[in-house]
Amino acid sequence: SQQGEEDPQALSIQEGENATMNCSYKTSINNLQWYRQNSGRGLVHLILIRSNEREKHSGRLRVTLDTSKKSSSLLITASRAADTASYFCATDAWHSGYSTLTFGKGTMLLVSP
Amino acid sequence: EAQVTQNPRYLITVTGKKLTVTCSQNMNHEYMSWYRQDPGLGLRQIYYSMNVEVTDKGDVPEGYKVSRKEKRNFPLILESPSPNQTSLYFCASSLGRANEQFFGPGTRLTVL
Numbered sequence: 001s002q003q004g005e006e007d008p009q010a011l012s013i014q015e016g017e018n019a020t021m022n023c024s025y026k027t028s029i030n031n032l033q034w035y036r037q038n039s040g041r042g043l044v045h046l047i048l049i050r051s052n053e054r055e056k057h058s059g060r061l062r063v064t065l066d067t068s069k070k071s072s073s074l075l076i077t078a079s080r081a082a083d084t085a086s087y088f089c090a091t092d093a094w095h096s097g098y099s100t101l102t103f104g105k106g107t108m109l110l111v112s113p
Numbered sequence: 114e115a116q117v118t119q120n121p122r123y124l125i126t127v128t129g130k131k132l133t134v135t136c137s138q139n140m141n142h143e144y145m146s147w148y149r150q151d152p153g154l155g156l157r158q159i160y161y162s163m164n165v166e167v168t169d170k171g172d173v174p175e176g177y178k179v180s181r182k183e184k185r186n187f188p189l190i191l192e193s194p195s196p197n198q199t200s201l202y203f204c205a206s207s208l209g210r211a212n213e214q215f216f217g218p219g220t221r222l223t224v225l
Contacts, residue, residue: 030211042117042203042216043156088156092211099211103148105155 004032004089004104012110019076021107023089024069030092030099032065032072037086037106046074046087079111115140117217119204125223126194134189134220136204142215144207145187146171147179149200150219156203161210162187194224 007022023032031050035043049056049065049072056063062075076083086106092099117138126132138145146161148171158171162181176198178190187206191198204217 033213035214040201040219040221042218043205043214044216045213048213090214101211101214102158103156105153 004091004102006087006089006104006107008107009105010108010110012112013079015079015081015111015113017079017111019079019083019109019111021074021087021109023072023074023091023104025072025089025091025093026070027093028067030094032063032092033090033101034061034063034072034074035088035090035103037088039085043088076109079109081111081113083109084111085109115215117204117206117215119202119217119220121220122218123221125225127225128195129193132191132194132222134191134202134204134222136187136189136217137185138187138204138206138215139185140206140215141184142206142208143184144210144212145181146205146210146214147177147187147189148203148205149173149198150203151200159189159202163210194222196224198222199224 004023004025033048034046037043047058060077065072086108088106090103120135143164147159148156150156157173160179162168202220205214207214
């Protein structure tokens with residue numbers, strides 16, 4: 001059951017530019033998480049934002065959450081070539097009586113030197 | 114070092130030949146799960162385990178089995194693999210099902 005959907009599917013930018021990725025979801029959530037995946041490797045947790053939070057920062061990452069629009073955005077500022085990866089949102093939502101973490105299909109980010 | 118390990122990392126096998134992919138974590142996590150990742154389909158959960166001897170189906174459990182006899186290990190078993198199980202498999206562990214997930218390095222499986 002796909003809950004979160006990232007947009008765009010792919011994004012290509014130059015080093016130094018900012019990258020913004022969006023995640024939309026369908027049902028109420030408890031929290032939303034962002035992960036990063038380098039090609040063919042395991043996902044790495046970046047940041048978790050709870051449903052009662054609106055914005056969170058971690059280094060060059062800024063995550064916002066708008067529960068009224070059921071959407072979240074991940075902003076990477078001053079991007080570097082090493083930020084090239086796929087980025088996934090994962091939503092924690094109640095499903096059939098228990099909370100379930102469901103991943104989206106990801107945004108592929110390419111940062112060119 | 115806190116980590117999730119999977120073995121093997123790469124496996125090419127033939128249809129019908131039983132195989133097991135092992136997963137082990139050293140963080141004393143109660144929750145463990147298996148995912149498969151396919152192009153255009155994203156990450157889909159196969160099975161998960163809330164604790165020792167407690168396992169349940171995820172979104173795509175058909176053709177797979179799991180067991181959780183010890184807290185640290187959560188092997189994925191394919192009794193009779195078929196070509197549509199060719200995929201990239203990830204094991205993950207966490208304190209709870211909605212907490213930060215720690216992923217293993219992945220197992221790339223090809224079934225001929």
